[in-house]
Amino acid sequence: MALSHAPTNLTAYENLEIERVAKMTSFESNEINAVEVDNITFETVVSERVLTIPEAKRGVYTPVQLGIRITNNTQSFFYFSSYVYSMFPEMIPPDSQVMVTGLHSERLNKPLESDYVLVVPGETVTFSRDAFIFWIQNRKKKRDRQLTLNIPFPSEDIYAFRPLYPGTYQFRFKYREYREGMEEYYHWIEPTVLQTILQNLWIGEVLTPLVEIRLVES
Numbered sequence: 203m204a205l206s207h208a209p210t211n212l213t214a215y216e217n218l219e220i221e222r223v224a225k226m227t228s229f230e231s232n233e234i235n236a237v238e239v240d241n242i243t244f245e246t247v248v249s250e251r252v253l254t255i256p257e258a259k260r261g262v263y264t265p266v267q268l269g270i271r272i273t274n275n276t277q278s279f280f281y282f283s284s285y286v287y288s289m290f291p292e293m294i295p296p297d298s299q300v301m302v303t304g305l306h307s308e309r310l311n312k313p314l315e316s317d318y319v320l321v322v323p324g325e326t327v328t329f330s331r332d333a334f335i336f337w338i339q340n341r342k343k344k345r346d347r348q349l350t351l352n353i354p355f356p357s358e359d360i361y362a363f364r365p366l367y368p369g370t371y372q373f374r375f376k377y378r379e380y381r382e383g384m385e386e387y388y389h390w391i392e393p394t395v396l397q398t399i400l401q402n403l404w405i406g407e408v409l410t411p412l413v414e415i416r417l418v419e420s
Contacts, residue, residue: 235411236271242280243273246374246410247330254420255368258337258347268353269330270375270410274321280404281320284329285313286355288379293351293363294372294412301363315391318399331355335417338364349417371415378407 236245249267256262270289272282286305293301321327333353339346350364391399 235413237408237411238275239406239408241275242404243271243275244377244408244410245271245273246413247271247328248373248413248415251414252416252418253335255349255417256336257420263334263336265332265334266415267330268333268373268375269328270377271326271328272321272377273326274323277323279320279322279402281318281399281402282327282329282404283313283318283379285317286359287313288317288377289329289331289355290376290378291353291361291363292374292376292409295367296369296371303361303363305359305361315395315399318403320402335366366417368417368419371417372412373415374410374412376407376409379403379405 236243238244247267247269253264253266256264268291274280291303293303295301319327319329331353333351335349335351337347338350348365349367350362351366353361355361
């Protein structure tokens with residue numbers, strides 16, 4: 203399958219948008235979309251809940267921001283990661299079977315120091331991706347098209363869900379971070395910086411709450 207209908211202005215892929223804000227009472231209104239683990243709150247971020255299916259034409263797509271909002275409710279400093287393998291998206295179609303997705307990548311991209319963000323007590327960080335829905339075309343069978351959700355990460359890493367159809371889907375992220383092997387495999391990060399990250403890295407795995415996304419025909 204070829205990404206022949208991918209929007210040309212997104213092929214360079216947007217940089218990760220990081221939002222740091224002080225924790226406010228208004229955040230409580232979103233708690234239905236949040237889960238708390240060890241006083242750390244994880245929220246599923248979806249910019250639009252109703253998405254119009256675009257026309258099956260080159261360069262036509264429907265954008266949506268997908269991400270994780272993390273609030274540090276503890277008294278400790280923690281690093282959280284926006285690395286592609288730390289944010290694994292999951293999508294459940296109307297038949298309630300989790301869709302299979304893979305990471306499309308030309309190479310194994312290494313995590314960078316900038317992928318790790320220090321979140322002080324009482325602060326919030328949002329890791330969001332500029333995703334888009336478009337029609338993908340088979341190079342050999344021009345009439346064979348599939349509606350696809352692409353979630354790009356830096357360095358040309360892409361999570362993709364297809365085929366999609368009109369209906370109500372549920373979306374979430376699996377956030378996961380482990381300390382094992384970091385010193386061996388992340389040796390390109392300056393040693394003192396790496397040690398600081400390792401000492402303060404939040405370790406664990408959590409599923410953010412499911413959020414409904416409805417795909418409708420125009």
